[in-house]
Amino acid sequence: MRTRAAVALAAGKPLEVMDVNLEGPRAGEVLIEIKATGICHTDEFTLSGADPEGLFPAILGHEGAGVVVDVGAGVTSVKKGDHVIPLYTPECRTCPSCLSRKTNLCTSIRATQGQGVMPDGTSRFSTLDGDPILHYMGCSTFSNHTVLPEIAVAKIRPDAPFDKVCYIGCGVTTGIGAVINTAKVEIGAKAVVFGLGGIGLNVIQGLRLAGADMIIGVDINPAKKAMAERFGMTHFVNPKDCENVVQEIVNLTKTPFDQIGGADYSFDCTGNVKVMRDALECTHRGWGVSVIIGVAPAGATIETRPFQLVTGRVWKGTAFGGARGRTDVPKIVDWYMEGKIEIDPMITHQLTLNEINRGFDLMHSGESIRSVVVY
């Protein structure tokens, strides 16, 4: 079939919106009509050329929602008409990772996904001239229609609005999941969130959901404060306004009983490796847990004195918020529909596919929290 897509022809160039060919689903695959897609920093990371594993030409986009149009042979878990969210982290339920009970990082199709092709090694996308176009993160939601493996499709309730729940395909789940799956924050905890962009806001609402007592937001831009408070931030620290952000947080978290101080949990949502170190070191001696969410530049390394760990701090990271997509994403959609979490105020801009490059401009200028393309 023909469909309309924004194609990344080369690194550092704007996307080009054009008609492309899309082959139907093969065995175990699902054809989806994408109804809405968010534009995420990871798309920007790849489009800019900064991602050393970026491949071109490709159809980017990994934060979508849509409707199943057709299924290939053997597909049993979704059918035509089902509302779904594509998963860049699949959940096959049969690989060593899925069966470990310890990780969400399904590895069944990792190799081919990284190469921009379907599990059988080929792409379903091509130009009208027949030249192949690569898939991206196994999703390619910047196309009005796309094909995914069945194991990478989460079935969601039909009454959820596509233009909001598409955000659950990446940002919402990453932020909330980091809190509840990776850090396992408990009621009454004190937590710090570094970076108050979209991921940071979702971490904040995850912390509110988890019942944290103190939710400290850290950002060098004071304009972020109001929105973060709206999602549950209780304290704001601007590193530009204090000598030492680690000491500031340690002091802020001291109590008359506990004069050691330090956050129980911290989350890096910046991708800056220096901030990651601060995030670790501001946690509480003995039990502080710091979770890295942000994606660092290629080759950058994190660093600290081992004493920080020997005295009880734990350094971890999270991908897709530790969520198992087919199992957990439908639950998060329910939470949104039930009002347990909010998404609407974070979708600051709605665009048509033709306007998609404006979404990247809005991201660069810091004007948007999330721009969503509605097909």
Next chain:
Amino acid sequence: MRTRAAVALAAGKPLEVMDVNLEGPRAGEVLIEIKATGICHTDEFTLSGADPEGLFPAILGHEGAGVVVDVGAGVTSVKKGDHVIPLYTPECRTCPSCLSRKTNLCTSIRATQGQGVMPDGTSRFSTLDGDPILHYMGCSTFSNHTVLPEIAVAKIRPDAPFDKVCYIGCGVTTGIGAVINTAKVEIGAKAVVFGLGGIGLNVIQGLRLAGADMIIGVDINPAKKAMAERFGMTHFVNPKDCENVVQEIVNLTKTPFDQIGGADYSFDCTGNVKVMRDALECTHRGWGVSVIIGVAPAGATIETRPFQLVTGRVWKGTAFGGARGRTDVPKIVDWYMEGKIEIDPMITHQLTLNEINRGFDLMHSGESIRSVVVY
């Protein structure tokens, strides 16, 4: 009273065995006759001058066992005649750390302990001329008699031999505790131990106790292999015999089902920050946990790409094996007496107090696993 002690008069000098004055226990304190003490790398670290927080003159030693001789006012948990192990990590059961349920790092007397004095700010030790001598790690087991706060004394069964269970005061508990308290290794796990000295051997027997399937030992000295096997090591890797120790371990842990590979748990017992990185990176994508036990040189930092954590590895550390001294040390003594763990083959040398400097020589030359001074 007068007692006999090996005194560290200055950094980099041998200990001097001499008579010293020891004041009796004040309120909340306990006077202990030390019957035996191990000589640990941490004593050597301080004596050498490498420890930036080392203070002199001091009576080193923190791995002892002995008998209560006298107690100060208000002491209720031990009495004259009780057999005890001094604790460099106390357990007050009332501070924020003890009450957190999350850490063993009691902070009630941390400040004064670090300054080489008792909680009231004074030392009980002095020269015969009356010049104060500092305590060390709150223990000073290189003295035939010493005074400790009640909260830093673990009462043990009276039939346990002092010259063996003194090792539980540091090395045994650190190694076994790292496995069961910090890493919480489960039956069937695959684990790697970097560094097959005394701590490494105790990690290995902790892994055996925990039911690990695969216990890989890593050391550049092949002479360590036999003893490590005796304690439960199932595979040996010499980094000098392979191109890339991380890849070697990943390959070794692959199965027909799991072609990703990597250890479930790893333990650094070397103190080398480069080894700490290898220890993290050889663990399994998705769930590998790496525990730092070794003490790094002052100022040294650990480093890795955040991607290692984002893809599910966890970096932690342990001090005193995460053990709460008064609660857990008596249990480990029981395990020794019941034959669940072994200590005897690790005590390679027994010395008199007058021979104590030979214990440091044996450590330097690598001849000893553990030298114990018997009073």
